[in-house]
Amino acid sequence: MLQVADVSFGYGPSGQERPARAPFTLRDVTVDVPRGSLTGLLGPNGCGKTTLLKVMSGVLEPSRGRVTLEGEPLHAIPRRRRARRIAVVPQETHPAFDYTVMEMVLMGRHPHLGAFAIEGPADLAVSRDALAATGTAHLAQRRYMTLSGGEKQRVVIAAALAQAADLLLLDEPTASLDLGYQLETAGLLAELNSKRGVTMVLATHDLNLAGLLCSQLVLLRAGRVLGQGATRDVLTTAMVRQVYDVEADVSYHPGAGHLTVVPLRRSGHTDVHR
């Protein structure tokens, strides 16, 4: 569905044009996101996960290489049409004004409206449906800023659903959530993927979440792809060592029903328990 081919990208100072000798944040990255898949982007801090998501969403234009959506170059697709295909859930969303939950979700309808058009009954119906699907229908009239972290994340996912895109890009969707909300959000994403057929790419630090949710993984380090493939093939002790410099126990957990990762110590360093 979405192909990233030989993409390199570099930021200049303060995020401007990349000067000649500045280092690339992404180097020769090639990723294929098949329709219906749930792809995890893994890698240490600063490896380029968020940058890759921004390249995939079209917010950033690659310095080299190309990104295509079903064969069409991403940057040749007009903004609104692109937004009807790809929706993004950022790591954190801080609106400058005190919007209600319903207003936040209705903003997801923006690419479906004409320049001066106002949401109609159909848009309201789609938004209510998105709220129901994320279990936040009862919050519709609440102020977004008064919600808990978990509720906020669900509302932002609802807004992305209201956008009715078939590809959802999520940047660490569970990063600031407690254990309960992490499980709930993971369940929600799995359901949206299986029931609604939404293709997803999610960047995460949570290897267990990746083991639970993702059908395929892309492992990044220092802007390069170290490995990619089906989760069961890629999520291994050797790969965790190579990507994070961490010795870990990777095993199938029968109770959880997926691969789990227990970090043991920094490889090549002293044992963390000593």
Add this chain to the structure above:
Amino acid sequence: MTIRRRLLLTCAASGSLLALTCLVAPLVGSTQISLLRALDRSIPFADNVDAQIFFIARMPRVAAGVVVGAALASAGVVLQALFRNPLATAETLGISAGAALGAILAITAESWISLGPFSPVAIASLVGALLAIAVVYLLASAPRRPLSTAVLLLAGVTLNAFISAIILFVQYLADFTQSYRAIRWLIGDLDVGTFAPVLGALPLVVVAFVMFSLLPSSLNLLSVGGDLAATRGVNVVNVQRLAFFSAGLATSAAVSLAGPVAFVGIVVPHLVRLVVGVDHRVVLPVAALFGASFLVGCDLIARTAMAPVELPVGIVTAMIGGPFFLWLLVRRG
């Protein structure tokens, strides 16, 4: 309530308030007049003192209040959304300071350059404001990239302080009369005398409002997050430029007409948001309408509070705006 109903209801309410304010304001003043008599067509205009006071003495001032109030309030709404900062105004951006420097140079140099309805001071302040906009914009922009709003804000604040220092310097060199005129201009006053200057500033304000009309839903998305807005089909670079220049143009026109009337750009948007919520498709038109009635109302107070002395309206708006601003800060904290 759907957005369409909310928009109709709030615009109807603030529009009626404006109509009422504009009708009542010219009736009140040091001389009592009757609306019926002022509108009585059977008395020849030359003999109808009430009509002369209503239309010639007081109406231009009301018209100036409407144009300036609407322009400053909506520019405030747009800038606050652009900077994702509820405390941003045209004053923080150095636009008012640029206008002030222009005006004060014209006053002290005793400029004689006038153009149609624009007085020498109005022209100089317009040029000063537009120059300030250009400087701030050039500092914060790079081709094809989103504006750096942080740089824009810092550049504006710094320019504001720098220009204020130059103004003091120019004032120091000015003679007593010039200094007095400069101070009076800096307070902000709607005493425009005739309709001509209002009609001169009007086209600029109209152009700014046409640009504003393209913005509201994009401003909603922009105020939630720039990258997020981009992924929802907003052309962030264009919207930022349009917002900055339209707000700058409206402010320049308003300030060249009435001087830097303080606090309208911050008080009105916040009051409006408290009543109608934060959706810019409602806030922007309502702020324009309410900003107009607010300034006409403040001018009414300015004309009557110490009658027969007529205060400049800038004193009244600052007296209301200063405490209100502090209250907002405390409430936010």
